[in-house]
Amino acid sequence: MHLCIVGGGSAGWMTAAGLAKKFENTALTITLVESEEIGTVGVGEATLPHIRFFNQTLGIDERDFMRKTKATFKLGIEFVNWGRKGQRYIHPFGDFGPPIQSIDFYQHWLHAQQQNQDVGALSDYAYGIVAAQNNKFAMPKGDSSDITNAFGYAYQFDSILYAKYLREFAEERGVNRVEGKIVNTSLCEQSGNIHTLSLESGQCISADFFIDCSGFRGLLIEQALHSGYQDWSRWLPANSAVAVPCESAGELGPYTRATAQDSGWIWRIPLQHRTGNGYVYCNDFISDDNAKDTLMGQLDGKALSSPRQLRFKTGRRNQFWKNNVVAIGLSAGFLEPLESTSIDLIQSGITKLIELFPELEDASKTTVAGEPSAYKLNHFDMDEYNAQMSLEYERIRDFLLLHYVANEKDDSPMWQYYREMELPQSLEDKLDAWLHRGYIQRYEIGAFLPPSWVAVMLGQNLTPKNVDPRVQNTEAKYSLEVARNMRKRIHEGSQQAQSHAKFLEHYLGLNTLGNTQ
């Protein structure tokens, strides 16, 4: 089977690397077409912990990868001004304390709060948060029963360098890179499948199967196959971003920051050599120039380039896989990167594609007259892929929307818009359940599990009216003692950890990073 990937950004090269590794020594040949003239969006500099599994599957050495992509560690995301102005919280990768007598720890904490007990903030019970607040980092060790090991971590990296790193990886495993701009796609009249791409150079590329990583425009999935798009901008109206890197300043934090603004939010992602910044907004609420000025006014250090403008529409393709094309990355859909899900969605698309990959050698392959290939595709695979990806996008959508609606802000047109919004029923139910008794609707499939929902809801001042009545059956003295010991252990553990910058220097053998205090 010959597979062609269109586009060479993070999505293109992650897909090429993933498939080349998984289908090494098989009948699969891969060509990736990219155009330096078009360039890439360079989406997603911040990631979720799942990325480590992706890299491990490829057999990538963590140190080598981090050096070459200028990566830093990430323990979570700090949300500033989301609940109300001047307030901040960290959404960590990990839970808040272990359950006490089979009841989630946060329920005991809520109960103690209601009883006016001095139990501190819930964030005191998550090692990842305490370490992040102190700009510390240590690798979690094997024993997760120790609370100081009960956290996950991800990376913040230069996504252009990550794509370059994976390009090398993929090319070493036989992926053929073709430089060129695609000017035409031709379809098989009978099957509707794409069979040839024509490049500006006159070169034609035929393939049995295509992966569309061409970004927002969806060169194959939309422009050629007209998959259609589910527009979710009524819930997530942001349609623009302006991005600019700046010089690093201050201590190197092991976390991404998302600061709420009147008309959107600003990201700040610290890397080894610079800090990535961007303002995500809806241009119904703020002009591009004003957004740019706001962003430039909030940089930590000197801007390293002029701001770059991006446009998008929140939503997803009706079909991620249509005929012989699978869309991965921005061509599949767009959800604002408030929770660093862009690369995670790419990874998820690749994982599912590998699981549902078409037959590599089709013995029954029949040649349609005049067509170079009529590879038999399977509707069962397509249906399953589309069903699984749809659920993934929808669940992330609800979680992102939560950040906007879990507050009472109404001091700008954008926040007023959210105050009047009719929520998806799925989210409405989750909020009702939380507010009533701190209950989290659980699911197994999706990027964000209960601790994430707890972090955001409590972080944004959504305090439940009641708690799980079962906590009243635990002796208060006992739960307070457990809590006190846990806090102490976390505090001690974080004190013993190195600063994030020092840890990176030692781990990666680097010279001094930023201002390492």
Place this chain on the structure above:
Amino acid sequence: MKIVIYGNSIAAYLSSIALSKALDEGSKVSLILPKEQSQSDMLYGGSTSPDAYDFHLSLGISEPELLLKTNSAFSFGTHYSNWTDKQLRWVQAFNLPFPSHFGAEFHQILLQQKENLQDYLFGAQASLQGRFAHPPQNKPALPLSRAEYAYHFDAASIASFLRERVSQSKVTVHSAELDSVELTQNKTSVKSLRLHTGETINADFFIDCSGSERKVIAKLQQHADCAFEVKSNMYFSLEDRDIAESPRPCISATGHQSHWQCEVPLQNKRQLLRVSRQTFANAEAFQLGHSAKAWLGNCVAISHAAALLSPHSNASYRLLKRDIERLLELIPIHSDMDMERKEYNRRYLLDVDHAGIFCDALFDTRQKLDKDEMPATARAQDNRADALLNRKIEQFLNRGLLVNYDLEPFNLEDWSIMHCGMQREPRRRDSLCSSLNQNTIALELNKMKEAISILVPKVPPCDAYTVKYKEYLKKKS
């Protein structure tokens, strides 16, 4: 909060124990206990799920007590034989997750290698040879450690044991028959239960554990446009037999021309559950099916009072456990229980659907996809559960894919063992298998298989093991 449970059933006792353990003195739990045990208790099919050890422990019931005070026995699963018109035979063993280091899913590797999954299940092989030992927790390399086990139980014996436990708990027990159920004026909630003694029992929250009779919830169902949806009428009988000469640690489910039957080995006897679509001598009739909502107003129906599934798997016990866990998570806080009711019913229906399709899949004899068959999504589907089942079976028949829904009562290993046991044959192999070194894999598989075949005969016969284990427990106590 005043809570009243009604019923003489395993569900009533377990619910009583669970609530009394979970709630503080501020909540008053009462059990109205009619004289006769619910007939529908036989429809658990005599088997727990493999997580019963932890579930029981969470209720303060230990394995030693269970074995010493009831006639419960160890179970590695169910041996199906002469099953369906295809006359299938396999052991639906309980197993921990399969090895994941091959580069493709274990069942896909076996399909590629044309190997039989049964040979790689310690529980299956030990069941066939009538052997049992506790899976060790600290020896992951030992094949026995991958097996899981459940318990066979006799509904009457376990009920008597649990009744004793309830009497030792904070629960107030009223031994009385139910005369009538009085509803609130708007007919949306239960106001009180009137007993034969003339007593009237009021409560904030009622739990119907009356089994298939649904004595409390049925009254609300009449006014809620939410009737019990009957799926089929079935006839059952349960009889005791002498203990087998060499008892096996598994249920034997056997298909016959007009019926099927389950033989449940216990410590001191066997129980034979016979099930047919046609009536026969001494048969009890039951309507299998479920209610769309288990919680109406201030009353929740637990286990068979909400859903009655065919007992050819342990799905009913899994639902009972889920019902109790769900109830504990959603115990009402006050009289406004809209949120709890809505969420309970959402989760209940998902669990019933997911358990139900596992049961249905055990009678679904599709073994291949037609050459040009299109996915069920491309055609009209009868109902929600059919759509879920079709996706499961078609995806397996297409390429051996195990479709996973959220938080299913049966896990992917259960489905994998069942698909292979039902001889469902994927029309193509997983693409990932193409890149793997088949010779290396064959060697490793051979080692795994051999390790099981060598170890199983060294494990004691299950009856001898149980006797020795009980002697040890008695000495220890």
